[in-house]
Structure formats: structure tokens, C-alpha cells
Amino acid sequence: MRNLTMMTDLYELTMMNGYLRYGKDKNRACFDLFYRRRGDVTAYAVAAGLEQVVEYVKNLRFTQDDIEYLRSLGIFDDAFLTYLGDFHFTGEILAVPEGTIVFPDEPILRVIAPIMEAQLLETALLNIINHQTLIATKAARVVQSARGDKVLEFGLRRAQGPDAGIYGARASIIGGCQATSNVLTGQLFGVPVGGTHAHSWVMSFEDELTAFRAYADVFPDNCLLLVDTYDTLGSGVPNAITVFNELRARGKEPVGIRLDSGDLAFLSRQARVMLDDAGFPNAKIFASGDLDEEVIWDLKAQGAAIDVWGVGTRMITSMDNPALGGVYKLSAEEVDGKFMPRIKISENPAKITNPGVKQLYRFYDRRSGKALADLLALDEEDFSSGEPLEIFDPENTWKRMTLCDYRMRQLLVPIFENGELVYELPTLSEIADYAKKEMETFWDEYKRLNRPHRYKVDLSQKLYDLKLQLLANRR
Numbered sequence: 001m002r003n004l005t006m007m008t009d010l011y012e013l014t015m016m017n018g019y020l021r022y023g024k025d026k027n028r029a030c031f032d033l034f035y036r037r038r039g040d041v042t043a044y045a046v047a048a049g050l051e052q053v054v055e056y057v058k059n060l061r062f063t064q065d066d067i068e069y070l071r072s073l074g075i076f077d078d079a080f081l082t083y084l085g086d087f088h089f090t091g092e093i094l095a096v097p098e099g100t101i102v103f104p105d106e107p108i109l110r111v112i113a114p115i116m117e118a119q120l121l122e123t124a125l126l127n128i129i130n131h132q133t134l135i136a137t138k139a140a141r142v143v144q145s146a147r148g149d150k151v152l153e154f155g156l157r158r159a160q161g162p163d164a165g166i167y168g169a170r171a172s173i174i175g176g177c178q179a180t181s182n183v184l185t186g187q188l189f190g191v192p193v194g195g196t197h198a199h200s201w202v203m204s205f206e207d208e209l210t211a212f213r214a215y216a217d218v219f220p221d222n223c224l225l226l227v228d229t230y231d232t233l234g235s236g237v238p239n240a241i242t243v244f245n246e247l248r249a250r251g252k253e254p255v256g257i258r259l260d261s262g263d264l265a266f267l268s269r270q271a272r273v274m275l276d277d278a279g280f281p282n283a284k285i286f287a288s289g290d291l292d293e294e295v296i297w298d299l300k301a302q303g304a305a306i307d308v309w310g311v312g313t314r315m316i317t318s319m320d321n322p323a324l325g326g327v328y329k330l331s332a333e334e335v336d337g338k339f340m341p342r343i344k345i346s347e348n349p350a351k352i353t354n355p356g357v358k359q360l361y362r363f364y365d366r367r368s369g370k371a372l373a374d375l376l377a378l379d380e381e382d383f384s385s386g387e388p389l390e391i392f393d394p395e396n397t398w399k400r401m402t403l404c405d406y407r408m409r410q411l412l413v414p415i416f417e418n419g420e421l422v423y424e425l426p427t428l429s430e431i432a433d434y435a436k437k438e439m440e441t442f443w444d445e446y447k448r449l450n451r452p453h454r455y456k457v458d459l460s461q462k463l464y465d466l467k468l469q470l471l472a473n474r475r
Contacts, residue, residue, distance in 0.1 A: 003059045005087075006066050008123040013070065016116045017080040025083070028091070029115040030332040030339065030357045033125055035133070036350060037104035041321040043452045044442075046140045046435055047108050048171045049132030050098045050415070051425050056124050057416060060089050089117050090419040094412040096360070098426075099136075099174050099435030101442060102411075103457045106360055106374060108133070108326070110412055115333070122328045131164065132171040134324040138293075138315050139175025140439065144447060145293035147300060150308045152194050153180040154288060155316025168316045173428055174435050177311075189428040196224040196258055196286075208235055212243040216254075223247060224255040224286065227271070232262060237271050241278045256284030256307070264289070265302040272305035284308055292319070293449055329353045343470040355470055356463065360411040363389075363403050364441065371441045372403060374411075377460035383408055391458040394467075401456070 019025050035045060062070075062084040070076055070084070091113020102108055108129060111118045143151050153172040159165035169185040179192035186193035197215055205211035208230055216223045225243065227236030237257065244254040257275070259267050264287050275283045287299075288310035296309055313319065331353060332339040341355035357379040363372045373391055375383070383389065386406075393399035415423040426434070445453040459467070 002055075003061065003063070004056050004124055005060050005062055005120075006069075007127070008120060012120050012123055014075070015119050017076050019116050019119070020080050020083060021077060025114060025116050027115050028112060028334040028339075029118045029330055031111045031118050031122070031328050032107040032331050032353075032358070033109040033111075033129060033326060033328045034105050034107050035102075035130075035324050035326040038321060038325050040448075040450055040452060041141070042104065042137065042324065044137070044446065044455065045102050045108075045133050045324065046136040046175050046439075047096050047100045047102050047129075047133055048098050048136035048174045048431075049128040049167070050095050050109075052128045052132070052167065053093075053095070053109070053125055054415065054421060054423070054425060056128065057089050057093065057121070058421065060087065060120075062087050083116075087117075087120075088419065089121075089416065090114065091117055091416065092414065092418070093416040095415050096411045097413060097434065098431045099438055100411060101371075101438050103374060103455055105354065106376065106457060107358060107412060110358070112357070126326050126328055130324045130326040132167055132174075133326070134318050134321070135168045135171035135316065136175040136435075137324075138318040138321070139172040139177050139311075140435075141293040141449060142291075142296065142309075142311050142315055143176030144439075145296040145300070145449060146309050149306065150179075151177045152308065152310045153177045153182070153315065154195070154310040154312040156180075156182045158313040159316045165316065170428060172315060173432050176432070176436060176439075181310075191428055191432075197226055199226065199229045199260075202226065202229040209239045209242060212239050213246070216243050216247055220247060220250065220252045222255055223252070224258060224284075226258045226260060228259055228261050228267075232259065232267050233270055233274070237274050241274065241280070244278070244280055244283065254280065254283050256286060258286040258288060258310070259306075260287075260289045264306065265299050265304040268305040269303060286310060288312065290314060297449060331355055332357045341466055341470060343467065343474075345471065345474050352467075352471070354459065354463065355466055358463065361408055362411055364407045364409075366405045366407055369441060370443055371455070372406060373401065373456035373458060375458050375460055376463060378462050378466070381460055381462060391456070392464075393456070394459045394464055 067081050067084055071081055093111050095109040153169050156165040159168050166185050169180040169182040170189055173191050179194040181195045183193055202208055202211040212225050225240045227240050240257050247254055268285050284307040286308045287306040291311045292314035329344055330342050332341050339357055343355040344353040346352055358376055359379050361375045361383055365372050389403045391401055446455045
């Protein structure tokens with residue numbers, strides 16, 4: 001495990017220095033990590049990155065080399081640098097399990113700790129959660145557009161660095177991809193890896209047919225041929241069929257062909273006819289090449305005969321929305337042993353925060369099992385009675401709904417208590433299975449790629465009243 005303690009913004013450390021000088025180091029504070037909506041692509045998000053958060057927090061410590069480097073900057077008090085020598089996390093963290101569907105302004109993670117500790121966590125937690133949640137969400141949209149077809153993650157060479165490639169691939173599995181081309185991700189997290197050969201393989205032989213025969217000789221049980229190096233329909237598919245017949249004569253069946261360029265709708269339909277006519281109806285057609293959810297949706301609408309989609313650049317970089325927009329905001333601070341709510345006020349109403357120590361609830365219809373609404377409430381509130389509950393839109397309070405026959409669960413679960421890990425981390429495969437089931441609990445209108453219906457995320461009456469009170473008494 002890597003020590004990422006120094007992976008922070010300088011202002012986290014300068015604030016910590018200031019907290020210590022003004023005697024606030026023992027004050028506990030509550031911070032919420034959530035994201036703000038940016039168009040349809042983040043109408044919902046798939047929470048990811050918690051495992052790496054756990055690793056980060058468990059390894060929080062400043063080495064002597066770290067402290068000497070900070071001393072060399074000439075801006076920190078000696079008392080603060082001495083304090084860092086024994087620094088470790090002693091607080092509590094609650095979070096939604098990885099794979100949980102979350103919505104704008106809902107806490108993905110909640111930290112309560114001495115303000116020095118809670119402050120330091122900000123940068124790293126945002127870095128980890130923002131990135132993996134972004135890619136898991138993008139992958140979920142791509143998988144949704146494929147409508148039951150397999151999707152593979154092929155983006156390592158275009159990711160913004162090794163970590164983005166490794167953990168982006170991890171996040172894509174949470175989002176629903178069934179395998180990755182990234183061998184290290186497969187090794188680290190025990191997920192399937194997949195891939196075939198490149199155009200260079202074909203070009204390195206004297207002709208295409210010889211290249212295909214050589215590949216089939218090396219991988220007779222996993223023969224998947226890239227057919228668009230020279231002429232997809234004129235030579236690529238016919239040569240693949242020749243090799244497939246030779247494989248069958250040896251008692252082997254081919255996996256299929258891959259298309260990486262050209263009009264994928266037309267080429268796949270023609271290739272499907274050629275493969276079927278040659279007696280290979282079970283040979284799969286793989287497609288790759290600058291794909292994303294919009295392109296896949298259109299290709300499906302055009303009747304593309306594609307069975308498996310390999311998605312790279314546009315998913316691993318979330319090209320159309322390269323940042324999630326997650327933030328980490330103070331919501332309460334302990335004063336004389338009691339938590340006092342804090343609120344950030346802005347001229348932009350979307351940036352006004354929800355105050356207090358909060359819990360997030362999700363309500364499900366007992367008959368259909370579908371999610372009805374989420375409710376953000378103060379931690380002290382209790383909704384376990386099952387009694388009918390009226391909820392309302394905090395922006396348009398006349399929009400009201402009474403929940404009756406429902407099942408409820410708390411989404412934020414304990415991860416750390418008193419600095420100790422109390423959460424059992426699931427495997428990546430278990431997270432992916434959970435994420436798939438989570439997605440199935442939401443009606444399709446909330447998951448539309450474009451102009452999705454707005455899912456209900458409401459505030460409890462107590463939280464709503466507290467927010468109005470603080471806004472009225474703003475200072």
C-alpha cells in the first residue's frame with residue numbers, strides 16, 4: 001500500500017497550521033463529500049473509489065522526510081511540524097457502499113473527526129472519489145446504451161497516466177463492463193481481461209491470410225481476428241472465414257471477428273451475413289474505435305449486428321464530461337461538546353450547502369422493489385416506524401408525496417469508527433454485482449441518456465427548517 005499523505009493541496013496544511021495556533025485542533029468537525037450536477041451526464045452517479053479511500057486513510061502518516069520537506073518551505077510553525085510526527089486518523093467515516101447509485105447534492109461520504117484530520121482528508125478523498133465515480137458513471141451509461149450486449153474496457157493507452165488507467169478500469173467494472181484490456185487491473189482486482197491482436201500483427205506478415213493463420217495457430221481456442229487492416233469485406237472477412245474453416249477441421253471453433261473502423265453499422269450487417277452463410281452463426285462480431293454511449297445507441301438504432309463493444313478513449317477519460325464536480329464541505333462543528341450546524345451561502349442557489357450532521361435514506365416500493373425517493377435528514381431523526389411519510393421538493397415545496405407501503409434503508413454506512421476500520425471490503429466482482437442490482441431498482445426514465453426524469457431527492461422537514469433558519473440568520 002502506498003503512503004499518499006503528502007498528496008494534498010498546500011492550503012490544507014496551512015489551514016491545519018492555523019487551527020493548531022488558534023487552539024482549534026481538538027474541535028471535531030463534520031464534512032460532507034457530494035457532487036453537483038453538470039447536465040444529463042451526471043443526473044445520477046455510480047459511487048466508486050471507497051476501497052482506495054480506505055487504503056489511503058489506513059496509511060495516513062507523515063514520514064521524517066515529509067516533515068523535513070515541509071520545514072524547508074519556511075512557512076510552518078515548529079509546533080505544527082512536531083504535531084505531524086504523530087499524526088494519524090482518529091475519527092469516523094460513513095459512506096455509501098461502492099456501486100450505490102447516488103444523485104447530486106447527496107453525501108457520498110461523511111467525515112467526523114478533529115478538524116485537523118478532517119481538513120487534511122479533503123484533497124485526497126476528492127481526487128479518489130471524483131475520478132472513480134466519474135468513470136464508473138460513464139461506464140454505466142455506455143453499458144446501458146449497449147442494451148444487454150457485452151462491453152469491454154479498452155482505454156489504458158489513452159488514460160491520463162498509469163493510476164487513471166488502473167483505477168479507471170476498476171471503476172468501469174463497477175459501472176458494468178465485463179472485462180478490461182488492462183492486465184495489471186486484472187491481476188490486482190481479480191477481474192477478467194480480454195483482447196486480441198493489433199493491425200501491426202497483420203502488417204508484420206507477408207499477407208493477411210498468413211497473419212490470420214499464424215494467430216489461429218498460436219491461439220486455436222481463442223481465435224478472434226481483426227479484419228479491417230486492408231479491406232474489411234473484400235479480404236478481411238473472407239480470409240477470416242477461410243481460417244475459421246481450417247480451425248473447424250481441427251475440431252476448434254472461432255470466437256469471431258473485430259471491426260475497428262469504417263461504417264460499423266453497414267460493415268457489421270454485411271459481415272454477419274457472410275459469417276452466417278459460411279456456417280458460423282455463433283461467431284461474434286466485436287467492435288471498437290472511438291465508441292461511447294451516444295455512438296453505440298445510434299449504431300444499435302441502425303441495426304448494427306455487433307455482439308461485443310470495446311470502448312476505450314471516450315470512456316476512460318469521460319471525454320464529454322472530464323470532471324465529476326465533487327466537493328467537500330463543512331456542515332457542522334463541535335462547540336462546547338455540541339455540534340453546531342454550518343452552511344455555505346452563495347449567490348448561486350445551487351452552491352448553498354445543506355447544514356448539520358446528516359443521514360441519507362432511500363425508500364422503495366414494496367410491490368415493485370423500485371426506488372421511490374431519497375430523503376436527506378438530520379442524524380437525530382428516525383424513520384424506522386414505517387408510518388406514512390410526507391415528503392416534498394425543497395425547491396418547489398408545493399410538490400408533495402406521501403410514502404405509504406415502503407421499505408427504507410440508510411445509505412451511509414460506518415467505514416471507520418474511532419480511527420479503526422469497521423467495514424469489510426467486498427471484492428470488485430461483488431461490487432459490480434451489487435451495482436448491477438442497484439441499477440435495476442430505478443425506473444428507466446431516471447436513467448435516460450438524454451433529458452432523464454428528475455429523481456426525487458428531498459430534505460426532511462427538520463433539515464429544511466434548519467436550512468431556512470440559517471439562511472435567515474446568515475453572517
